[in-house]
Amino acid sequence: MSQHKRILVTGGAGFLGSHLCERLVDQGHDVICVDNFFTSQKTNVTHLLDRANFELIRHDITHPLYLEVDEVYNLACPAAPGHYQYNPIKTMKTSVMGSINLLGMAKRCRAKILQASTSEVYGDPEVHPQPESYRGSENTLGPRACYDEGKRAAETLFMDYHRANGVNVRIVRIFNTYGPRMHPFDGRVVSNFIRQALDGVDITVFGDGSQTRSFCYRDDLVEGIIRMMNGPDEFVGPVNIGNPGEFTILELAQKVIAMTGSKSKVVHKPLPADDPTQRQPDITLAREKLGWAPEVKLDEGLAKTIEWFKSVDFADFRAPTPNY
Ligand code: NAD
Ligand code: UDP
Ligand code: UDP
Numbered sequence: 001m002s003q004h005k006r007i008l009v010t011g012g013a014g015f016l017g018s019h020l021c022e023r024l025v026d027q028g029h030d031v032i033c034v035d036n037f038f039t040s041q042k043t044n045v046t047h048l049l050d051r052a053n054f055e056l057i058r059h060d061i062t063h064p065l066y067l068e069v070d071e072v073y074n075l076a077c078p079a080a081p082g083h084y085q086y087n088p089i090k091t092m093k094t095s096v097m098g099s100i101n102l103l104g105m106a107k108r109c110r111a112k113i114l115q116a117s118t119s120e121v122y123g124d125p126e127v128h129p130q131p132e133s134y135r136g137s138e139n140t141l142g143p144r145a146c147y148d149e150g151k152r153a154a155e156t157l158f159m160d161y162h163r164a165n166g167v168n169v170r171i172v173r174i175f176n177t178y179g180p181r182m183h184p185f186d187g188r189v190v191s192n193f194i195r196q197a198l199d200g201v202d203i204t205v206f207g208d209g210s211q212t213r214s215f216c217y218r219d220d221l222v223e224g225i226i227r228m229m230n231g232p233d234e235f236v237g238p239v240n241i242g243n244p245g246e247f248t249i250l251e252l253a254q255k256v257i258a259m260t261g262s263k264s265k266v267v268h269k270p271l272p273a274d275d276p277t278q279r280q281p282d283i284t285l286a287r288e289k290l291g292w293a294p295e296v297k298l299d300e301g302l303a304k305t306i307e308w309f310k311s312v313d314f315a316d317f318r319a320p321t322p323n324y
Pocket of ligand 1: 010013015034035036037039040041059061062075076077078079080094099116117121173174175176177178183
């Protein structure tokens with residue numbers, strides 16, 4: 001095979017997908033971006049449209065799709081709680097039916113396929129930090145289950161297509177990732193806090209803010225998943241990709257206020273159901289197998305993200321769902 005591959009990125013117009021497309025186009029690959037624009041907009045990839053090795057298709061992955069490709073990165077899925085809970089049945093369909101269609105394509109094309117899984121497969125973890133061997137503490141019935149259980153089912157499908165049909169798969173468990181091109185109205189904590197700080201409105205901390213998250217900068221994350229795709233075929237994963245730097249949500253709020261010089265005040269809102277109390281990736285496996293570790297510290301990544309949020313007009317963004 002030539003070094004230049006035909007690569008499909010589903011969810012390619014999203015926050016992470018658009019950056020991945022950019023990287024792969026710059027490497028000279030033939031990149032097909034498939035997206036239904038549920039939680040993103042075309043402007044994330046319009047700068048790539050005049051590149052001869054980039055192609056954009058509006059398509060919903062719950063429906064079959066026939067393309068000839070060498071690699072598939074499956075990133076299509078709403079990722080922010082407000083987005084994935086808006087139509088929970090559709091979220092589950094996207095993870096399950098979408099994975100089946102793309103695995104069917106990978107099987108037919110003998111393509112390599114990577115699944116963007118999530119730290120949510122660990123649920124509200126009792127083991128800290130979380131290694132890949134931890135099986136998770138999940139509520140199958142709660143409002144987060146459409147996403148968490150959908151992603152868990154997708155992992156199962158990937159392993160079964162691998163074992164039963166010899167499909168060359170990769171599974172990456174992504175921990176909270178942030179950066180430029182996050183949707184300002186996605187309701188995630190980093191985008192909410194920065195938008196609120198820049199608008200000078202109250203910063204909404206859910207609960208007492210003692211719950212923790214570990215935040216990975218976009219570029220580090222994308223480097224990690226590209227390394228996983230290109231890693232040895234014997235290592236199908238799952239592998240955690242995230243930044244072990246762990247912060248309370250209150251610490252994050254104070255950081256954003258300090259870095260933006262905002263006059264915004266912290267207000268407390270009720271903690272959503274099943275909100276995990278702590279989360280930190282154990283990245284030993286990624287270090288050993290992929291030689292990967294994050295390089296961007298939270299302050300540095302936040303500074304870049306704040307600059308990007310300052311550079312855009314929030315009015316240009318369509319809020320995907322009413323519940324941001
Ligand atoms: P995002 O919402 O910006 O991107 C998801 C993209 O998928 C959007 O462009 C959306 O329009 C598209 N999409 C959704 N449903 C689709 C469907 N049925 N058919 C076609 N396209 C569809 O979110 P993101 O943060 O870029 O997340 C990308 C992937 O990474 C997701 O699969 C998400 O679950 C996973 N992930 C992200 C994080 C994070 O912190 N950013 C953490 C864990 C996992
Ligand atoms: N599929 C697809 N694109 C392809 C190949 C398959 O969308 O290039 C879909 C196909 O419609 C099927 C699913 O993927 O529903 C699973 O394919 P598989 O070959 O595993 O199953 P089968 O066709 O035997 O049900
Ligand atoms: N959060 C918050 N205020 C907000 C948005 C989120 O305090 O405006 C909290 C949320 O309750 C959770 C954490 O920040 O504890 C991360 O939330 P996010 O939706 O970004 O991701 P996830 O919960 O899926 O990790």
